Amino acid sequence: MPDPARPSLTPSTDIALAFDQLAVGYGERTILRDIDMQVRRGQVVAVMGGSGSGKTTLLRAATGQLPPQAGRVVVLGEDLSRLSADGLFALRKRMGVLFQQGALFTDLDVFENVAFPLREHTSMSEAEILERVLAKLDAVGLKAAAFLRTSEISGGMARRVALARAVVMEPELILYDEPFAGLDPISMGVTAQLIRDTSDRLGCASVLITHDVQESFSIADRVYLLGRGTIVAGGTPAELSASEDPFVHQFLKGEPDGPVAFHYPETPAYQAWLARQRGAR
Numbered sequence: 001m002p003d004p005a006r007p008s009l010t011p012s013t014d015i016a017l018a019f020d021q022l023a024v025g026y027g028e029r030t031i032l033r034d035i036d037m038q039v040r041r042g043q044v045v046a047v048m049g050g051s052g053s054g055k056t057t058l059l060r061a062a063t064g065q066l067p068p069q070a071g072r073v074v075v076l077g078e079d080l081s082r083l084s085a086d087g088l089f090a091l092r093k094r095m096g097v098l099f100q101q102g103a104l105f106t107d108l109d110v111f112e113n114v115a116f117p118l119r120e121h122t123s124m125s126e127a128e129i130l131e132r133v134l135a136k137l138d139a140v141g142l143k144a145a146a147f148l149r150t151s152e153i154s155g156g157m158a159r160r161v162a163l164a165r166a167v168v169m170e171p172e173l174i175l176y177d178e179p180f181a182g183l184d185p186i187s188m189g190v191t192a193q194l195i196r197d198t199s200d201r202l203g204c205a206s207v208l209i210t211h212d213v214q215e216s217f218s219i220a221d222r223v224y225l226l227g228r229g230t231i232v233a234g235g236t237p238a239e240l241s242a243s244e245d246p247f248v249h250q251f252l253k254g255e256p257d258g259p260v261a262f263h264y265p266e267t268p269a270y271q272a273w274l275a276r277q278r279g280a281r
C-alpha cells in the first residue's frame with residue numbers, strides 16, 4: 001500500500017515527468033489532447049483506460065518516440081522537443097522502459113540479457129556487474145535462473161527478466177507498459193510490490209500503463225483514466241474508488257454497458273475501405 005506518511009507536497013524540481021497541454025497522435029490524427037500530468041520522484045502513477053484509449057501512445061510521447069502535435073513533454077527537467085539526438089540519447093540512459101513486448105535477446109542467457117545495459121552504458125567492473133545483476137534477478141525471484149537460455153524459460157519468467165533489465169541501471173524514471181500482462185497471480189502481486197519498492201528505494205518515478213485495477217490501485221499514489229481522447233479522471237486510488245462519475249464507475253467495475261466505448265470508432269478511413277470491399281464484390 002502507498003505510505004500515507006509520505007509527504008504529498010515536494011518542490012517542483014522533484015517532477016520527473018510532466019505533460020503540459022499535450023496533444024499527440026499519428027500523422028494528421030490526434031489520439032490524445034489536453035493532457036496535463038505530473039509525476040514526482042518517488043511516486044508510482046498508473047495510467048489506465050480501455051483498449052485503444054491511447055495508453056501506449058502516451059508512453060511513446062514520454063520516451064520521445066512520438067513528437068507532440070501541441071504542448072510539451074518534460075522529462076527530468078528537459079523539454080524533449082528542445083533536445084538534440086545526442087541529448088535525447090543521454091536522457092534515455094536515465095530512464096528505464098519496460099515495453100509490452102519486452103523482447104529478450106535470444107542469443108544471450110538470462111544473466112547477459114540483464115547485464116546488457118550495464119555493459120553498453122557504464123564502465124562497471126565484471127565483479128560489480130555480477131553483483132548488480134544477481135541482485136536484480138533476485139528481486140524478481142530468478143537469481144538461480146541466471147545461467148538459463150531464454151528458450152529455456154517461460155513467458156512469465158521472460159517478463160520478469162525484462163523487468164530486471166529495465167531497472168538494472170537504477171533509472172530516475174521508469175515507464176512500464178502492461179507490467180502485469182501474462183503473469184500468474186503470485187507473480188503479479190510480486191511484480192506490483194517490486195515496482196513500489198523500486199520507486200521507494202531508488203526514489204525514482206514510476207509510470208505504469210495497465211488494465212489491472214486491483215494491482216495498480218494497491219501500489220499507485222495516483223491513477224489517471226484515459227478515455228474520449230483525453231484524461232477523464234485522475235486522483236488517488238481512494239478518490240477514484242469513491243467517484244460517482246459513470247465513466248470511472250464503469251471502468252473500475254468492468255461493466256460492459258456505459259460511456260466506455262467497446263467498439264473501435266468508425267473512421268472515414270474505415271468507411272472508404274468498406275466501400276472498396278463492397279465495390280469489389
Ligand SMILES: Nc1ncnc2c1ncn2[C@@H]1O[C@H](COP(=O)(O)OP(=O)(O)OP(=O)(O)O)[C@@H](O)[C@H]1O
Pocket residue numbers: 026031049050051052053054055056057058
Ligand atoms: N503506429 C500507429 N499508427 C497509427 N495509429 C496508431 C499507431 N499505434 C496506435 N495507433 C492508434 O492509436 C490509438 C491508440 O492506440 P494505443 O496503442 O495507444 O492504445 P492503448 O490504450 O495502448 O491500447 P491497448 O490497451 O489495446 O494496448 C488506436 O486507435 C490505434 O489504432
